[in-house]
């Protein structure tokens with residue numbers, strides 16, 4: 001069986017370091033592993049419109065920003081098909097058929113949907129399109145016959161819902177769709193990176209992000225303003241490492257060579273954590289180290305991004321060619337689906 005990847009992001013803002021460790025970094029690694037036959041990366045503009053219906057211009061502009069972030073991180077259009085969701089109308093038709101295989105109460109039970117409804121204050125008035133986005137996500141995944149979906153942990157309920165739709169479809173209409181597998185980052189600190197405000201998730205919509213394209217001065221300001229252990233007031237106080245955003249970021253980004261370069265008095269994370277827990281290590285010192293680590297990680301990304309910003313017509317061509325190829329693939333799956341459903345009349 002072919003090994004196929006499908007993943008993507010909503011063009012609701014520039015991408016941040018949470019996206020990077022939660023999904024982007026993994027994608028680039030998988031892309032370069034040589035294991036996968038096809039890789040599809042979707043800019044989910046139609047999904048972004050489900051909670052931004054009044055701001056199509058924002059979604060439109062962020063398509064280019066997300067594409068630039070992709071290329072900056074090392075996604076390679078020679079190896080990965082980057083495309084725009086709404087340019088593939090076949091996806092909406094698939095969604096329409098899948099809607100019949102899911103109950104309202106099942107979507108209501110989806111923990112990610114629940115959390116997002118709350119976050120957006122949608123409780124009293126949920127747009128139907130937003131409510132149905134897990135179903136349309138199942139259409140996205142299955143249209144490309146994805147076997148692997150590399151995403152952050154918050155997407156786990158979505159993939160489960162997709163698998164249920166696949167099983168239901170195959171049971172009712174005969175073996176047609178491919179069952180996908182979620183691929184989570186191995187490093188647990190990367191599963192769900194908290195915001196710089198200490199909130200559970202760094203998210204474009206919460207404004208608690210360090211962006212991939214952030215300028216060095218802004219990275220530093222944000223790191224120095226980050227939440228830490230609220231009870232660690234004086235340097236000599238014992239501090240808590242668990243749940244401390246600064247240490248979670250270090251677990252996500254630090255490499256042994258950064259200690260040699262920026263903090264040679266410590267052998268590595270274990271010794272640094274041990275000192276903080278014992279007391280006698282100040283937040284400022286740890287934050288300065290984190291700043292150095294992030295600067296080192298983000299500098300090459302920012303440079304590559306600036307290079308692509310000079311070539312916007314090329315980026316546009318990449319999206320256009322990617323969308324054309326993606327549409328052909330989705331069209332074939334839709335044909336199979338209609339045949340299985342016996343609605344391929346002419």
Ligand code: ATP
Pocket residue numbers: 008009010011012018019021022023150151152153154155190191192193194201202203204205206
């Ligand atoms: P929005 O607030 O508009 O939903 P978002 O920041 O949640 O934006 P998405 O486009 O919904 O970003 O998510 C894109 C991908 O990035 C998904 O695979 C998601 O799991 C992952 N991701 C998003 N935020 C984080 C995070 N803080 N830590 C780890 N992974 C994340």
Ligand code: MG
Pocket residue numbers: none
């Ligand atoms: Mg999201």
